[in-house]
Amino acid sequence: MSLHSLEQYLGVINQVLTLEDLYALKQKYFGKQSELTQAIRQLSELCAEERKEKGEKIHHLKKMILEALGKKEEELKEYALNQKLLQERVDVTLPCAPVRKGFLHPISEVLWDAVEIFQQMGFSWVDGPEVETNFYNFDALNVTEGHPARAEQDTFYLPYGVLRTQTSPVQIRSMEKMSPALKIISPGRVYRSDHDQTHTPMFHQIEGLVVSKEANMAELKGVLQVFLEKFFSKSVSLRFRPSFFPFTEPSCEVDIGYRKEDENIILEGDSHWLEILGCGMVHQQILTRCNICPQTYQGYAFGMGVERLTMLRYGIQDIRELYKNHQTWLSNLSLGYSLKSLSIS
Numbered sequence: 001m002s003l004h005s006l007e008q009y010l011g012v013i014n015q016v017l018t019l020e021d022l023y024a025l026k027q028k029y030f031g032k033q034s035e036l037t038q039a040i041r042q043l044s045e046l047c048a049e050e051r052k053e054k055g056e057k058i059h060h061l062k063k064m065i066l067e068a069l070g071k072k073e074e075e076l077k078e079y080a081l082n083q084k085l086l087q088e089r090v091d092v093t094l095p096c097a098p099v100r101k102g103f104l105h106p107i108s109e110v111l112w113d114a115v116e117i118f119q120q121m122g123f124s125w126v127d128g129p130e131v132e133t134n135f136y137n138f139d140a141l142n143v144t145e146g147h148p149a150r151a152e153q154d155t156f157y158l159p160y161g162v163l164r165t166q167t168s169p170v171q172i173r174s175m176e177k178m179s180p181a182l183k184i185i186s187p188g189r190v191y192r193s194d195h196d197q198t199h200t201p202m203f204h205q206i207e208g209l210v211v212s213k214e215a216n217m218a219e220l221k222g223v224l225q226v227f228l229e230k231f232f233s234k235s236v237s238l239r240f241r242p243s244f245f246p247f248t249e250p251s252c253e254v255d256i257g258y259r260k261e262d263e264n265i266i267l268e269g270d271s272h273w274l275e276i277l278g279c280g281m282v283h284q285q286i287l288t289r290c291n292i293c294p295q296t297y298q299g300y301a302f303g304m305g306v307e308r309l310t311m312l313r314y315g316i317q318d319i320r321e322l323y324k325n326h327q328t329w330l331s332n333l334s335l336g337y338s339l340k341s342l343s344i345s
Contacts, residue, residue: 010064013025013065013068013069018076019073019080022073022076026069103331105330106314107204107306107307107322110310111187113231114187114206114227115185115187117231118185118206121226123185125186125187126170126174127186128164128167128169128170128186128188129164130163130164130188130189130190131158131161131163131164132164132169133161134161134162136172137162137166138150140169140172140289141168141169142246142285143246143247144246154192154193155192156191156192156201163191164191165190165191166190166303167186167206167207167303168207170184170207171186171209171301172286172290175286175292180212180297183210183212184209184210185207186206186207186209187205187206188204188205189202189203189204190203190204190205195320200320203306203307204305204306205305205306206303206304207301207303208223208301208303209299209300210299210300210301211282211297211298212297212299213296213298214298215281215300216300217250217300219300220279220280220281221240224238224254224277224302228256228276231309232312232313234268236256236267237256237257238254239257239273240252240279241253241254243278245278247282247283247286247301248281248282248283248300249283250280250281251279251280252279252280253277253278254275254276254279254302255273255276256273256274256276257269257270257272259271259272265312265315276304276308277304279301280300280301280302281298281299281300282298287299307322
């Protein structure tokens with residue numbers, strides 16, 4: 001069998017443009033039916049002298065072809081890599097897409113703002129369990145058996161306790177464990193079986209308690225006035241109405257003055273009033289129950305719903321919107337946009 005010259009083989013190799021074609025050519029040159037393989041097999045038919053001469057030529061030819069194939073393979077791989085890098089090239093001078101920053105949920109934002117204001121006023125944050133005993137949730141607060149607040153339609157009862165209906169149990173535990181001079185707030189989740197436009201089964205409260213020898217109703221009114229004006233960043237009108245709570249005596253409900261503008265509530269003036277929180281002087285029976293002498297120490301307490309504060313700050317009409325996970329709507333609230341220009345879909 002006659003073989004092509006080395007130049008012919010090299011010429012074909014140099015014309016290959018892809019790795020796939022190169023591998024196919026390699027199989028053609030060195031496969032079982034290739035010219036070189038057939039020539040090697042036929043060497044056995046030759047005499048010793050001729051076999052030696054032709055064998056050296058075939059070996060040299062095979063070596064040169066393999067070197068040419070290897071060199072061509074490196075060239076094609078380098079070319080393929082350069083093409084890939086060119087296609088995947090990134091212009092690092094282009095401006096990058098803005099990074100989306102996380103934000104606090106409006107309820108969390110309001111809660112933290114309120115806590116910060118109270119801490120600036122000297123209050124300390126105290127926490128407690130959300131699953132309470134009947135004693136701490138009701139009995140210790142003068143909510144006796146048969147009181148409407150203990151009805152099953154208003155309270156989530158568990159086999160081993162109750163989901164707290166207010167954060168007041170934290171105040172009882174604090175008075176039991178701490179010295180009589182107290183100035184604490186107890187923010188947290190509370191639970192009541194209620195679900196409508198202004199109520200949810202789970203909501204957040206901030207309750208405050210001050211126990212000292214000088215605590216009085218005038219100081220309580222001043223604390224609430226200062227807090228609400230700092231929270232809403234404006235002067236507000238407050239009205240204290242006599243009320244009844246089992247754990248305070250005397251007790252008050254606090255209304256905030258507002259005016260209406262296109263169905264929106266504007267916290268100005270006193271043409272209309274909206275209930276915002278409850279407060280009062282701690283009942284002497286509760287002080288005695290916590291081993292605090294009511295002849296020496298007095299206390300006042302207050303409690304407010306964080307959701308109510310959130311609704312007033314942002315002009316929200318339906319409390320349930322806060323829990324619908326409408327991200328665009330929630331993020332706009334956290335950025336401080338007015339709901340007058342926001343739509344809920």
